[in-house]
Amino acid sequence: MHANSSILIADSDVKTRDLVSAFLTYQGYNIACLEHNAPFFDTVKKQNIDIVITDIAHLSSIVPDFLDRVATVNPLLVVIAYGNSGNGTKIDSCENVFTLPKPLNLDELESLVMRAREYQTMKSLDTVSGDADQHQALSLSMIGKSAPMRELFGLITKVAASNATVLIQGESGTGKELAARAIHQLSTRNRNNFIPVNCAAIPDDLLESELFGHVKGSFTGAYANRAGRFEMADKGTLFLDEIGDMKANLQVKLLRVLQNREFEPVGASKSQKVDVRIVAATNKNLEEQVAKRDFREDLYYRLSVIPITIPPLRERREDIPLLVHTFLARFNSDKRNALKGFSREAMELLCSYDWPGNVRELENLVERLVILKGSGFIAPEDLPEKYLTGKHSSLPPVTAQQSDIQLPEGGICINSAVDEFENRLIMQALNRTGGNKKEAALLLNLKRTTLIEKLKKKHLAFGEE
Ligand SMILES: Nc1ncnc2c1ncn2[C@@H]1O[C@H](COP(=O)(O)OP(=O)(O)OP(=O)(O)O)[C@@H](O)[C@H]1O
Ligand SMILES: [Mg+2]
Incomplete structure (x- = not known):
């Protein structure tokens, strides 16, 4: 599904690391974890890492000057840093460092990973060879x-x-x-x-x-x-x-x-x-x-x-996230309380909307949201009503409400859709319980052992049992 971005997770907290790793692995990313005592920048280079996800306190403790060096190592590298840095302004001024608060919310993390990928697409388009x-x-x-x-x-x-x-x-x-x-x-x-x-x-x-x-x-x-x-x-x-x-x-x-x-x-x-x-x-x-x-x-x-x-925009829907993130960066610039991104559900709604006003309408919407919301992540309920009735999504449904399920025009592979649906519910449950499988199993009405079985079958490595 993804052109295989390679993501390095740097966190000394095993539970968070496993949660993030499992969550992103099932979405098709290549995940590596920074080994204890491994040199950070060497690992990034050797393993061709595109995105680093890190606890800012952890990374600052092992590479105190990482902010100064990060852009020079690889201009396309994006660092997604969570936690309280104690030095927010400096981080906010680095265009390839995205931040989010703790406790970590996986939907927000996913939204930032998408934003990182759009950022990289934009940057790499700038350097296309030839003309x-x-x-x-x-x-x-x-x-x-x-x-x-x-x-x-x-x-x-x-x-x-x-x-x-x-x-x-x-x-x-x-x-x-x-x-x-x-x-x-x-x-x-x-x-x-x-x-x-x-x-x-x-x-x-x-x-x-x-x-x-x-x-x-x-x-x-x-x-x-x-x-x-x-x-x-x-x-x-x-x-x-x-x-x-x-x-x-x-x-x-x-x-x-x-x-x-x-x-x-x-x-x-x-x-x-x-x-x-x-x-x-x-x-x-x-x-x-x-x-x-x-x-x-x-x-x-x-x-x-x-x-x-x-x-028209509805005939090139894959441009929508890129446009959204570009306008977001443009309208966010020089604002202190910047809007961080869109939840997966909100982005899916935007991707399935028909955009009669095309790019101008989208640009105006993002500007309005930056002004009105100003910080955090956009959820579906932040969107004006007319954007809430997406009908053309080619993505599998992500909420459990029966009424939200729409068969895409071009049909769907039911097995992988059901699988994806199950994965998302499991991940949401684990997210909500901070990775606690017993509580997650309760939320899903499953036996704890059944949940662990499912995680294994789906190759979602998730801590030691
Ligand atoms: N591919 C794009 N990338 C970035 N911004 C875009 C893109 N296409 C349109 N826009 C933005 O959308 C807005 C509308 O674009 P533009 O005025 O060129 O459209 P138009 O086709 O001339 O519209 P109209 O028919 O209403 O005159 C502008 O603010 C423009 O910057
Ligand atoms: Mg015009």
Whole structure:
């Protein structure tokens, strides 16, 4: 299930170590425990450790300067530290050290492990080989690791190098403007202007002069010559946003500029040459508009030399945790009481929600939660009501309530789902009882020996019996 992150557990308390180790082993991680007296950084290096989970007091006692060294050993290494460090501010300022309080809560721990993995994905995307610089610039602004997004990044990188006109289509909030800016940034025009024009926001009768400029006296109120957006974008990029809202008379004029690369300011007698790259965007279906004759077919073909479609968020759900964690880090920055993460249940709800407002809606939600909740972990009850009715989850159900169980659209392997369900209940019981098997067995209505038998069968090494 996981691309096998290797996790090192460093804690002198055997009970906690076993609990954490069993919990993460059944989730598919490679777990190692730091042996007594073993050198910490050597172990991290030799065993290719990605994540360290540690009791902060323990680690500080064996490697007093670990905070200063941790980032230099491996910039992708994440340390999840629990307990009371006595020196919270310093830890909070290390971007690859995540903290959580004691007593340890396994759901919170799991949430931080997920966050650590998203952090590592982000960092490693920054250093993709090949078009490293371009990828870095892109991944700084556009986040995504799903196949369609990686394909999109490849396309943007290629397209940027040309001068071709680009038409970006996609639902509201999918990142069309971000993509347009990325194309400009990655092109040789990036030293010149990126000029956006929102064709839907400017009144029809003003749009022509806004685009092409006007000469003094050409209409009432034209007191002086004024340059239009085309002229301002000379040698740069003109971003025609909401192009589907442009009226027919202007569509003709735009077509002429695209054909001849020259335009006439309102009231001028001479045309003016211009060297601009056009990127247009719309959340309307332009082909349908062409069919209904609301949009000129010839203009449509001129604009869509390179068509780019940004898929809605619900078609790339694996980007959701990455986006959530990135926005979380962004909105958390420079706040002292930072929100730490999302519980597994809360994240599953977000992953199964349909996101009609796409990335913008998700960004706004995370910002609101950071402001309103401010610290700790987000549980389902912290989410606004509309996010609570997830129907499309491909993950197995995690609560015992019958009504929560939904058969995923693509079907499910019932044996592994039941197994996973059982595992989670067992782990929750052990978590709640601090690893005490007798009490956990009581909670599960099992004999203690049956519970131990199950743990063995599931290869959940769990202390000595
Ligand atoms: N892949 C992404 N990574 C990070 N942030 C994103 C991504 N996609 C969109 N956003 C953010 O979501 C918000 C909406 O993006 P943008 O304005 O580019 O969308 P849009 O498609 O132009 O929307 P609309 O159709 O409503 O104009 C912005 O704040 C943007 O930064
Ligand atoms: Mg937009």
